[in-house]
Amino acid sequence: MKKVILVQRNEPGADHGVNERKLAELKELARAAHYSVVGVLTQTRYPDRKYQVGRGKVDELAVFVEVSGAEKVIFNHQLSTTQIYNISETCKCEVIDRFNLILEIFASRATTRRAKLQVELARLQYELPKARSIVSLLKKDERPGFMGLGGYEDSYEQDVKKRIVRIRNEIHSSCKGSESLRSFRHERGFSLVALAGYTNAGKSTLFQSLVKEGTEVEDMLFTTLSPTTRSLSINQRRVLLTDTVGFIEDLPHWMVDAFRSTLDEIFLADVILLVVDMSDPVEVIRQKLVVSHDIFWKRIEGVEIVTVLNKVDMVDSDVLKRKVDAISYLAPHPVLISASSGDGFEALMDKIYENLPHWDRSRIALDMSKESLSIVSWLYDEGIVHSIDYGEQIVLDIEAREEILQKVSKFNIDDHRVLS
Numbered sequence: 478m479k480k481v482i483l484v485q486r487n488e489p490g491a492d493h494g495v496n497e498r499k500l501a502e503l504k505e506l507a508r509a510a511h512y513s514v515v516g517v518l519t520q521t522r523y524p525d526r527k528y529q530v531g532r533g534k535v536d537e538l539a540v541f542v543e544v545s546g547a548e549k550v551i552f553n554h555q556l557s558t559t560q561i562y563n564i565s566e567t568c569k570c571e572v573i574d575r576f577n578l579i580l581e582i583f584a585s586r587a588t589t590r591r592a593k594l595q596v597e598l599a600r601l602q603y604e605l606p607k608a609r610s611i612v613s614l615l616k617k618d619e620r621p622g623f624m625g626l627g628g629y630e631d632s633y634e635q636d637v638k639k640r641i642v643r644i645r646n647e648i649h650s651s652c653k654g655s656e657s658l659r660s661f662r663h664e665r666g667f668s669l670v671a672l673a674g675y676t677n678a679g680k681s682t683l684f685q686s687l688v689k690e691g692t693e694v695e696d697m698l699f700t701t702l703s704p705t706t707r708s709l710s711i712n713q714r715r716v717l718l719t720d721t722v723g724f725i726e727d728l729p730h731w732m733v734d735a736f737r738s739t740l741d742e743i744f745l746a747d748v749i750l751l752v753v754d755m756s757d758p759v760e761v762i763r764q765k766l767v768v769s770h771d772i773f774w775k776r777i778e779g780v781e782i783v784t785v786l787n788k789v790d791m792v793d794s795d796v797l798k799r800k801v802d803a804i805s806y807l808a809p810h811p812v813l814i815s816a817s818s819g820d821g822f823e824a825l826m827d828k829i830y831e832n833l834p835h836w837d838r839s840r841i842a843l844d845m846s847k848e849s850l851s852i853v854s855w856l857y858d859e860g861i862v863h864s865i866d867y868g869e870q871i872v873l874d875i876e877a878r879e880e881i882l883q884k885v886s887k888f889n890i891d892d893h894r895v896l897s
């Protein structure tokens with residue numbers, strides 16, 4: 478893991494809790510990006526000062542970097558191109574801000590082509606206003622008059638703009654792909670379950686434990702699944718479980734699409750498991766639930782949300798009960814679990830099962846023919862065969878989606894005289 482130093486700018490007017498929370502968030506982000514935080518430097522911002530990062534502070538930072546062996550410095554606030562350039566020159570390591578960090582996380586989590594494009598688009602949009610100053614900074618080291626004044630900046634900026642247009646077009650034309658992926662998976666008898674929630678809630682821990690717990694379904698068609706999706710079976714129903722990137726608050730508008738696209742899998746799901754960290758203070762839990770519901774709002778028609786209250790092992794049982802009561806209006810029928818100890822998994826599995834799309838159960842008789850045998854194998858793929866009898870006829874007790882049962886009904890030679 479790469480070592481990093483975090484720099485937090487404290488607003489003198491803000492109450493202490495706000496500054497603490499912002500720093501805690503940055504630490505969570507750094508962890509989500511797989512960095513190891515070796516130090517934190519705080520500075521107070523004086524509104525009357527022109528330079529936000531004073532010379533003395535940068536020198537202090539440079540010493541800190543050298544002593545700790547950090548390879549990167551992450552500022553919790555936005556920096557200008559010149560600041561980044563100067564600070565990285567002095568500290569002799571890479572310097573990024575909070576937005577670059579979030580983009581790194583999105584880039585590593587984007588699984589679909591569309592999500593990757595959205596993240597690239599956000600990166601270019603972030604870079605565009607800086608394009609001119611990047612070039613002029615690079616030019617500082619070159620001979621005066623190199624390539625003529627102005628032309629170089631223009632062409633770099635134009636290049637970024639052109640790439641933005643191209644990516645926008647491509648995103649526009651790739652919109653429909655994901656919907657067909659959903660129907661393809663449904664046709665194969667799978668229901669889609671997605672893990673969602675704030676960063677650090679325990680989604681990935683739960684994902685790993687559930688995958689271990691459930692029997693994984695082997696299916697050649699899914700060997701190309703993204704690393705964050707696994708197939709498993711719950712009470713014989715086949716489910717694709719997907720882990721997702723954590724929610725992050727206060728995103729600037731140009732980043733929202735990129736963020737949402739990393740959540741594509743959530744909006745295509747049949748069931749969302751909204752994972753909540755119960756070790757947070759109750760006001761934080763409430764706030765996070767409100768934001769989560771905002772994110773889902775309008776985009777999740779027909780999707781069931783199951784609220785999963787996690788990390789119960791970290792909370793005293795009286796306190797836990799009070800917290801659950803206090804958020805009951807936001808999380809009416811929660812499941813309480815500990816993703817790390819496995820507590821509450823049985824109830825969770827039942828709850829997932831209850832919320833899967835409805836399947837019908839029916840009794841079907843087929844004549845004994847080669848064609849019927851291939852229908853039977855197709856039914857094994859598409860649904861759950863509760864029983865099968867091979868006699869003069871093949872009689873099945875089958876549970877499946879309504880469309881499947883309709884398709885097979887025309888081959889049904891079930892004759893009440895025979896069966897009753």
Ligand SMILES: Nc1nc2c(ncn2[C@@H]2O[C@H](COP(=O)(O)OP(=O)(O)OP(=O)(O)O)[C@@H](O)[C@H]2O)c(=O)[nH]1
Nearest residue numbers: 509675676677678679680681682723788815816817
């Ligand atoms: N005590 C306790 N710790 C947990 C539990 N579940 C997760 N954790 C810890 O919480 C931290 C975050 O867990 P992750 O599973 O990485 O969280 P996440 O929601 O995937 O976070 P992002 O991927 O950053 O969005 C890790 O240090 C886990 O070990 C739990 O049930 N109990």
Ligand SMILES: [Mg+2]
Nearest residue numbers: 680681682721
């Ligand atoms: Mg995770």
